[in-house]
Amino acid sequence: MSKAKTPSHSKTIKTEVVCPNDTNPMGILQGGRLVQWMDIAAAVSAQTHAGKICVTASIDKVSFENPAFVGDVITIEAKLTRAFSRSMEIFVSAWSSNIVRPKHLLISESYFTFVALDDSGKPTSIPQIKPISKKDIELFKTAGKRRDRMSEK
Numbered sequence: 101m102s103k104a105k106t107p108s109h110s111k112t113i114k115t116e117v118v119c120p121n122d123t124n125p126m127g128i129l130q131g132g133r134l135v136q137w138m139d140i141a142a143a144v145s146a147q148t149h150a151g152k153i154c155v156t157a158s159i160d161k162v163s164f165e166n167p168a169f170v171g172d173v174i175t176i177e178a179k180l181t182r183a184f185s186r187s188m189e190i191f192v193s194a195w196s197s198n199i200v201r202p203k204h205l206l207i208s209e210s211y212f213t214f215v216a217l218d219d220s221g222k223p224t225s226i227p228q229i230k231p232i233s234k235k236d237i238e239l240f241k242t243a244g245k246r247r248d249r250m251s252e253k
């Protein structure tokens with residue numbers, strides 16, 4: 101079995117600027133576009149950890165806490181919380197800022213589950229993860245509970 105990796109090894113930051121074709125008629129960033137950006141950041145994080153092609157298997161509840169507008173800079177952070185056998189959970193948060201309000205404002209967060217695939221497209225094993233910080237240890241523990249909850253549905 102390959103050596104365990106840390107969450108920071110595959111931490112991914114993606115930035116986007118909200119353009120008019122990302123918004124609804126009110127100039128507010130569309131939820132689906134934001135989830136697409138979050139999914140890409142999560143995929144990069146999953147593939148960096150696994151060293152293999154990974155696909156989205158599920159997305160936990162997504163809520164939108166604050167709107168983002170044309171011109172806002174969206175910063176998305178994706179970080180592995182836990183690696184299971186062939187799947188892994190990634191916590192993704194998205195923040196907005198702009199020239200007049202440089203302080204980041206949370207707009208959305210969610211947990212994504214990705215599965216690593218081998219060359220024939222079948223689920224395949226991934227390295228384990230070793231959480232280091234207090235927050236990463238807490239996320240690691242609660243990932244098991246989220247997985248149990250999802251499998252009950």
Ligand SMILES: CC(C)(COP(=O)(O)OP(=O)(O)OC[C@H]1O[C@@H](n2cnc3c(N)ncnc32)[C@H](O)[C@@H]1OP(=O)(O)O)[C@@H](O)C(=O)NCCC(=O)NCCS
Nearest residue numbers: 155156157158183184185186187188213215217222223250
């Ligand atoms: C995700 C996928 C690869 C799973 O394939 P599968 O043969 O059903 O997988 P298995 O039942 O053998 O499970 C493999 C792992 O995936 C996990 N998994 C499977 N379906 C899952 C789901 N819906 N949500 C979360 N985890 C899931 C299993 O828990 C297992 O994890 P573990 O090995 O860490 O314990 C397959 O369903 C698939 O290809 N789905 C489409 C993916 C895709 O196209 N994504 C983009 C969506 S637009």
